[in-house]
Amino acid sequence: MAGSRNLTEKQRNMLNYIVSVQKVSGYPPSIKEIASHFGFRSLTSVVDHLNALERKGLITRSGGARTITISRDRVEPDGMAGESAVVIVPVVGRVAAGEPITALENVEQYLAVDKKFARYGNTFILTVSGDSMIDAHIENGDMVLVRPQAVAENNDIIVAIIGNEATVKRFIMRKDHIELKPENKDMDSIKVSLDDQSFRIAGKVIGIFRKYN
Numbered sequence: 001m002a003g004s005r006n007l008t009e010k011q012r013n014m015l016n017y018i019v020s021v022q023k024v025s026g027y028p029p030s031i032k033e034i035a036s037h038f039g040f041r042s043l044t045s046v047v048d049h050l051n052a053l054e055r056k057g058l059i060t061r062s063g064g065a066r067t068i069t070i071s072r073d074r075v076e077p078d079g080m081a082g083e084s085a086v087v088i089v090p091v092v093g094r095v096a097a098g099e100p101i102t103a104l105e106n107v108e109q110y111l112a113v114d115k116k117f118a119r120y121g122n123t124f125i126l127t128v129s130g131d132s133m134i135d136a137h138i139e140n141g142d143m144v145l146v147r148p149q150a151v152a153e154n155n156d157i158i159v160a161i162i163g164n165e166a167t168v169k170r171f172i173m174r175k176d177h178i179e180l181k182p183e184n185k186d187m188d189s190i191k192v193s194l195d196d197q198s199f200r201i202a203g204k205v206i207g208i209f210r211k212y213n
Contacts (some may be wrong), residue, residue, distance in 0.1 A: 007056070014049050015058055016039065016207045018068055022111070027209065028068040028115055049180070060109065089113045090168075091125045091143070101148075101161070101202045113145065117207050122148050124203070126159055132182035136170070138208055144168060145207035150200065155206040162190075163198045168205060 007015065017037060021029040034046045050068070053059045058068050092101055093108035101124065111125060128142045136157060139146065152158045153169040160167050160180055169180035169190065179192040192199045
């Protein structure tokens, strides 16, 4: 793995711990949790090691309590290959019409996900904005794991693209239109004409990562 030969033992152990926690819980450990795990009395010591890992290109951080992401070339931690490995999944930001949703310019970051959840290949993560799916236990700020596919069955929860916008809704095929149904009793469905060229299905939601502050 890139950069792994230059790691100290403590840095290697910390990186493996971060990846392991991400694999089990779906989100990285906080700085306080790292300090507790390794017995550091000062959070500054943790930050120093994280800074070193970031300089070596193995993680990135963007501020906040749980914003450590694993570099895309750090696919699995040492001694955890095989069935227990994690894979790197892109987190998509913007969506542009006419190009793949996971095109490089659309990707904001990469997260490590247990391989058993992303076993289909080419999966991606989309951050949910708004409360339209709260009755399906998908809340504002949650991340959904998506399997790319261009078709859907009735009642599938999908990522639909309409123009340059992505929306997470329940798919229902009607006789003369497609209904994109929110899971929020206070919101109305989106009706899409069968010949609407701006509409496409980007994929089916196969997992949810709960937001943590």
